[in-house]
Amino acid sequence: MRTVQTPTRVHVFTRKTRTTRTSALQKGRIPRTTYHFAAVSGMFFLCALFFILGYLPGILVGQGGKSELGQQLAVYYTDSAKDISWGTTFYSQMLSAFLQHFSVLLCGFSPFGMVLLFLLFLAKGSFLGFCAANVLAVGGVKSLVVYWLLWCLPSLVILFLSLWLAGYAIPVSRGLFQSAFQGGAPRGQLNAAVRRLAVRFLTAMFFSCLFSGIFSGVFILVNRLLW
Numbered sequence: 001m002r003t004v005q006t007p008t009r010v011h012v013f014t015r016k017t018r019t020t021r022t023s024a025l026q027k028g029r030i031p032r033t034t035y036h037f038a039a040v041s042g043m044f045f046l047c048a049l050f051f052i053l054g055y056l057p058g059i060l061v062g063q064g065g066k067s068e069l070g071q072q073l074a075v076y077y078t079d080s081a082k083d084i085s086w087g088t089t090f091y092s093q094m095l096s097a098f099l100q101h102f103s104v105l106l107c108g109f110s111p112f113g114m115v116l117l118f119l120l121f122l123a124k125g126s127f128l129g130f131c132a133a134n135v136l137a138v139g140g141v142k143s144l145v146v147y148w149l150l151w152c153l154p155s156l157v158i159l160f161l162s163l164w165l166a167g168y169a170i171p172v173s174r175g176l177f178q179s180a181f182q183g184g185a186p187r188g189q190l191n192a193a194v195r196r197l198a199v200r201f202l203t204a205m206f207f208s209c210l211f212s213g214i215f216s217g218v219f220i221l222v223n224r225l226l227w
Helices: 015-062 068-079 086-108 113-181 189-226
Strands: none
Touching: 015 113, 068 113, 086 113, 086 189, 113 189
């Protein structure tokens, strides 16, 4: 009687297979990270472009200082700098930073947040350009220097943080738009974008607090030297 032995197939999962899968995942993450950074940078510069597009017409509108509103703003920015304390300056700068960052946050939680952010930075640029032109027309070069050192420099830092925050607000807005009009965003993408936006908002407020304290001290020092 003969015994026939049938070969048995043994499936072995080697380290090579696991390594290949791991490397494939890592290769998939790199383009995603690069794309995410490029998207945030692109939105940053696009919002900055709208700010510049608003700033230049604001200068043209305020040129000459003929507007009553512009004259009142020029008097406010020049006269209010004479008698002011560190606490008042810090409070006003922090309030301004919170309102601007919170406005960006609200735009991010709208399906049409991209358009709202563009309009927000366009309006901000127009207002700053309008104020600068009226300060120059009413108070001259010295008042313009005071305005730039005491008001515009802190505003530019807050603007930079707002532009950086807007780069993370737009993906949230895009995800909400997809959920409302395109059948839903990719799974997990919207939640991750919301978490990133919340962390960036807190980070922007932290740096706003830090720079507000520094600029408030500079504000008092420059104020004493100029006045």
